[in-house]
Amino acid sequence: MPDNSRPTFVEVDLRAILANYHRIREAVGPGVGIMGIVKADAYGHGAVPVARTLVGAGAEWLGVARLEEGVELRMAGIQAPILLLGGAEPDEAEAIREFSLQCAVFTDELIEALDAEGRQWDRKLHVHLKVDTGMHRLGAAMNDLERITSKIMTCPGLSLEGIMSHFASAEEPQGDQTQAQIQAFERAVETVERVSGRRLFRHLSNSTGAVTLPRTRHDLVRPGIMLYGAHMAGVTRDQIRLEPAFSWKARIRQVKRVKTGDPVGYSALWKAERDSTIAIVSAGYADGFSRSLSNRAQVLVNGRRVPVAGRVSMDLIAVDVTDAGDVRTGNEVTIIGRDGSASVTVEEWAGWLGTIPYEIFCSVSRRVPRFHRGMAEP
Numbered sequence: 001m002p003d004n005s006r007p008t009f010v011e012v013d014l015r016a017i018l019a020n021y022h023r024i025r026e027a028v029g030p031g032v033g034i035m036g037i038v039k040a041d042a043y044g045h046g047a048v049p050v051a052r053t054l055v056g057a058g059a060e061w062l063g064v065a066r067l068e069e070g071v072e073l074r075m076a077g078i079q080a081p082i083l084l085l086g087g088a089e090p091d092e093a094e095a096i097r098e099f100s101l102q103c104a105v106f107t108d109e110l111i112e113a114l115d116a117e118g119r120q121w122d123r124k125l126h127v128h129l130k131v132d133t134g135m136h137r138l139g140a141a142m143n144d145l146e147r148i149t150s151k152i153m154t155c156p157g158l159s160l161e162g163i164m165s166h167f168a169s170a171e172e173p174q175g176d177q178t179q180a181q182i183q184a185f186e187r188a189v190e191t192v193e194r195v196s197g198r199r200l201f202r203h204l205s206n207s208t209g210a211v212t213l214p215r216t217r218h219d220l221v222r223p224g225i226m227l228y229g230a231h232m233a234g235v236t237r238d239q240i241r242l243e244p245a246f247s248w249k250a251r252i253r254q255v256k257r258v259k260t261g262d263p264v265g266y267s268a269l270w271k272a273e274r275d276s277t278i279a280i281v282s283a284g285y286a287d288g289f290s291r292s293l294s295n296r297a298q299v300l301v302n303g304r305r306v307p308v309a310g311r312v313s314m315d316l317i318a319v320d321v322t323d324a325g326d327v328r329t330g331n332e333v334t335i336i337g338r339d340g341s342a343s344v345t346v347e348e349w350a351g352w353l354g355t356i357p358y359e360i361f362c363s364v365s366r367r368v369p370r371f372h373r374g375m376a377e378p
Contacts, residue, residue, distance in 0.1 A: 118157020247337030265310030
């Protein structure tokens with residue numbers, strides 16, 4: 001656990017992640033597998049401890065974006081099936097085979113490279129055909145499915161295990177784009193399974209889709225943001241209760257008094273409207289406390305909301321603690337999380353910055369150490 005030598009740190013409650021996993025499991029019902037999404041260092045929560053927690057709870061799959069993320073999990077001893085959701089570069093085929101990773105495919109070049117690697121070692125590498133159902137990001141085109149499926153089926157070094165796609169607007173479950181993607185995916189499944197002659201793992205839904213669109217659960221859902229206790233869409237708030245797992249804290253470096261009219265920080269962006277007490281806190285934009293939050297954000301001191309006073313610096317912020325009671329050097333400040341009955345949520349941060357909770361989690365830099373409570377055993 002953190003100690004006084006840490007100027008800023010994140011606490012990750014693995015028990016909250018476990019609780020969220022079980023609530024998602026209950027929501028999707030029996031017969032539906034769960035792929036826990038742990039890409040981007042588990043959205044900044046720590047990929048290895050989160051993956052251990054999810055696999056220990058029964059998650060059948062893990063999803064990552066890039067090769068090195070899958071390798072990290074394998075090097076930590078995690079044996080569950082791991083899917084590279086974003087595919088890979090052709091020259092990564094050897095490592096995919098070496099670390100027993102599964103891979104999304106959607107280009108001839110990657111298919112050929114993986115097939116060659118499998119044939120060289122007389123084994124079949126497992127792949128999932130990623131289909132572009134209307135997001136127009138990664139994925140094979142709908143009008144190319146017969147050809148690309150036939151190509152995979154003629155590759156002795158490959159085993160086609162699944163068919164997948166990804167929602168562009170799951171936060172609007174009844175919207176035209178979402179409904180069109182659902183229909184396109186169902187057509188894609190029919191085409192690919194007819195050409196391949198086999199029943200495949202079918203997976204489409206992310207967190208929001210898994211909860212709001214039962215028709216899209218298929219064999220497997222891929223929750224991400226909800227595992228970490230945040231909602232992407234208001235539509236899910238009434239359907240599933242989540243527990244935030246992420247708390248970001250920092251310590252006060254200095255407390256000082258300023259007089260009415262005194263400026264604080266770069267560019268004199270904030271001036272005291274009264275005699276005030278200012279606390280200088282060990283967190284700044286190099287840690288992920290966005291400079292755009294200058295004079296905007298609020299943090300918690302002694303269980304009370306206090307405003308950021310002035311420009312966010314690279315390593316420090318100033319906050320106005322005039323009304324926060326007894327404040328001293330070394331005291332803990334809650335940047336995201338709960339202090340007593342008060343809280344600052346990641347959704348609130350996202351609102352201040354005009355973004356989404358995903359970006360907030362991922363923006364807290366690696367120089368902010370993570371400490372895990374309820375640690376899963378290796």
